[in-house]
Amino acid sequence: MPSAFARLSMPIAAILLSFVLLAGCSGLGVQPGGSLPEGEALVFGRILLDRDGELSSVSTFSNHVEIRNLETDDVQLVAQPFEPDGRFYWSLPPGRYQLSLVLDGKRSFAFTLARAGAAYYFGDLTFTGSKRFRTLGGANIAGVRCRAVDALAEARTALSQRSPALGRLAVDRLALGDMTDPAVRASAYAEALATAPRCCRRYAEMRFARLAAAGPTKAAIGADSPVFDFPEGPSRFLAWTLPERPAPYTLVLRSVVTSGAPGAGGYNVFSPAILLLDANFEPVFRADDLFAPVAATLFPPRRTGLAGQVRVAGGAAAARYLVVYTTPARLRDGWFGAVPGVAAMPAGALPTGGYSPVAMAPSISGAVEVTPGP
Secondary structure, eight states, X not given: OOOHHHHHHHHHHHHHHHHHHHHOEEOOBOOTTOOOOTTOXXXXXXXXXXXXXXXXXXXXXXXXXXXXXXXXXXEEEEOSOOOTTSEEEEEEOSEEEEEEEESSSEEEEEEEEOOTTOEEEEEEEEEEEEEOOOSXXXXXXXXEEEEEEOOHHHHHHHHHHHOHHHHTSOEEEOOOEETTSHHHHHHHHHHHHHTSOBSOSSGGGSOOEEOOSSSOEEEEESTTSOEXXXXXXXXXXXXXXXXXXXXXXXXXXXXXXOOOBTTTBOEEEEOOEEEEEOTTSOEEEEESOOOEEEBOBTTTXXXXXXXXXXXXXXXXXXXXXXEEEOOHHXXXXXXXXXXXXXXXXXXXEEEEEEEEEEEEEEESOEEEEEEEEO
């Protein structure tokens, strides 16, 4: 009969395996002696964990490591192991990216690959903290501090030893942006939208879907969404024609988290601003401070996120259209949601009846629900 530890490990391992299979594992590692695929750039560097003086590489099996293209929203879950000394060698097309690791929270870094056929040195990062058991095989580190070292000469030597062809590439240092810094995060998203084509120049030229008169209308906002230059800055947006119903009434809006690691948080959430337009497409209401965090629920099953509501008035200033977008100010916000707490059991997990806080990083992508109310 399996031990209690083994019985506990099996359901957790099954969850992790299913997540790996469903998340879209990346094949971005460059093998020893290999060459750079055509049309791609090389990213290389080193990431280590220092837990009470014990150095180790990051396990990509038990730790959530992902690379997100900020322009296309494509996400790759890093499945290849880091080298025993923490080094990595990845090939990616040119673009703007965000590397995220879930340790004691989500740690993310933005970087830009300007051209194909070149090598970019990511840097040598060491995440230092104390040992703290949280999950089987996870990072199990608390009080994390990040230390960056420029060890390009040593990294180039290791690169040449791994592959002479890669060692001959021209090398640039990457300028990393710490996405936990509000100003850096807002700037990175603004740069990601800078080259996106604009849908139109006036509100009247937007394409409006019809909002359901009853029940929630759900929509995703992402790389396929139109982009408009709002007064606060460029943003992807969703736009609806409001239902024909007597005013005044309330619109209840919810933005739910869209990604994360099993049991570890690391969520993204679209941070909305609201614009109401009248029949002539003139603004009658605008606000970006209506939303607050709401907890996830098991019954009914709902994810954590942000919720807010707006009153639709009648009369001459009656709103006819709703536009949901985001602003640089909202992209600087840091949010904390909540998920139902669970206690590990030999046969799985049991709800505790309490809630655990989870960080929600603001994003230019997400999922939004709008429900007309009384």
